[in-house]
Amino acid sequence: MTGPLTGIRILDLTAMVSGPLATMMLADQGAEVIKVENPRGGDFTRSAANRQGGFAASYLNNNRNKRSVALDLKNEDGRAALRRLLEDADVFVQNFRPGVIERMGFGEAAVRDVAPSIVYVSISGFGEAGPYAQKPVYDPLVQGLSGLATVQAGSDERRPQLVRTILPDKLTGVTAAQAITAALFARERTRTPQHVRLSMLDSVIAFLWASDMGSQTFVSGELPQQAAASFQDLIYETRDGYITLAVQNDREWWALLRALERPEWGDDPRFATAALRQDNIDARLELTQSVICGADSAHWLERLEAEGVPCAPVLTRGELIDHPQVRANGIIQEVEHPLAGRLRQARAPARFDGAETVEWRGAPALGQDTLAVLRQCGYDDDTLTRLERAGAIGVARDTVEEKKP
Template structure:
């Protein structure tokens, strides 16, 4: 059976993380993603640290299953080649700052002139309008402006903290991939090509509202989050390492007291109901921490599991590689890359029944597919060579010779 997006072509003008992650989701599901890059430079993540044989881990982990074409869009031949690729594409994705795509001749109308039904996607940082639209943007700035850093800090008056992963970038990538497939479905059902606009700021606000903005939901009855529920998280130290334990229901609370051999906690009026336990969360978590320090992580995980208490070990990045659950899920995949050697990556999280998954193609060297893609869209071999000689396009061999 074919992959879900087999037969669709994506013209990918994006760089860094949010856009490339979005298009990699589509590539993993069978779309032909043609990544357009600047000759001699390419996606900036190619230059990131942690490299082998000139290939960075960051680029490899966000660009597999794609083809790379190196075009100089300042050259009329390069721009013309891009438009011919766009004319054969179902989706055109760019994450330039608002206004830049129009200035370089690849705004929505310019692309729609050659591909009337194309799904045109604009990914921005702060949005296309307003005082921040033209500002440079990176993930921490979106965490700050969206309120995420304040939420991570715990309360309005406490020091804001960043989530220690680039959540806005990656979340925006997943939102974009879902929106693109929805637009393709709408077009297949008789609709026209749409312009999808996604900002990192909007993606994070939407993400937060489902659980963290209840205090701002009732118009006219907003509440300041002046006091955090607790600054004690659900990571506990044991005699040998860290574990996480989380209980919500009365049954889980009772099971916890059985597992920890502390039945007298059930007689404490501070913990009589779920509401009481929430009101006295610091006292409850401090008692739990004191008890868990008395034995090993292995001992407590066995007892907690035996009594049906939700729990898990806290794994380091190295430890997770060999954990039984990760192995059982077959979550990690090792493949060979023609340039970078043996790689370990995750499998796509969504798995489709009835589809045999083949090993992914590794992320391409810069310009690796320039000749093949231009031939696909009708360029003769001599015309391709003339474009290369003129500097309008480049191949991976040209890049390596610099």
């Protein structure tokens, strides 16, 4: 099966989420991704909780459509094997702390000695310079340093709050995937190899600036703090659950009044214009909530939709699986992993006209593809046996042949 990136080979030395998510997105689009892991445990997410058949959900959901090659890069034979893999690679991705990959012998200069035109990608936590460059990094630290936790709180004066998902990790993965494809395109056009550098901190700050840093935009007129328009969100409690609705313009405002049967709000001077409705947002939201709590979600969604008010139910993680909108678009797929069993996964969100859907392959066992990939590089069976016995490579035993979903 082919995808838009069919024919691209990526060597993925990343672990955790940001790097693996980026390369999985590229694998979903047809790239051959070879996940290079330490034979002694591999990617840390392999040992995470919520496991089935020896596989953790976190690992499964960030590493499908890849091949696993286990190499001990502290062993010269393991490093030699990686250099052989580099000869035919288009992209090299690593997310070690700055300086570590150079000490391992695979900094940019060393890699280009083997593969001069390769796209070299370095993903870091806080960036390659500055007082935090060498610090260990996890998602909450980036949420704090980037200002995201304060944005989530609603005001600089409120207690900061974490977003309840690892947004910096995942956003960095999406940003890296886009940057890699841009670098590949540039190489195709100009024949110039690229070194793509990005950090979790960079990615989150750029993400926030589009909508949350207005108070910091004008250099000569910064606000001393970011004040909150309201500490209420746009979630409304009904008699049996929750819904959300958003009203942006006059047409939608009057549609809401019709749906709620509250035409008198239209004469309230506090709500006469969009600007005034924003200035008086607390009063507006409180009035809306006072009405919505009197009936069930289905009642309000029907009335709101009939009047053209943008609205939706607020679903739990379990409820979204069976929602008709999700089902109609085939967003959640059930697939059979040969070792972990029946899985649900979200399909790749982008689809391409004129390209076949890439065949789904479950995330591999550690070292599942070591022998096959190294044979393609010219290693014979006697050499592979010697390398395995010496601990230079790791090989998964007793794996089950992949089944089609």
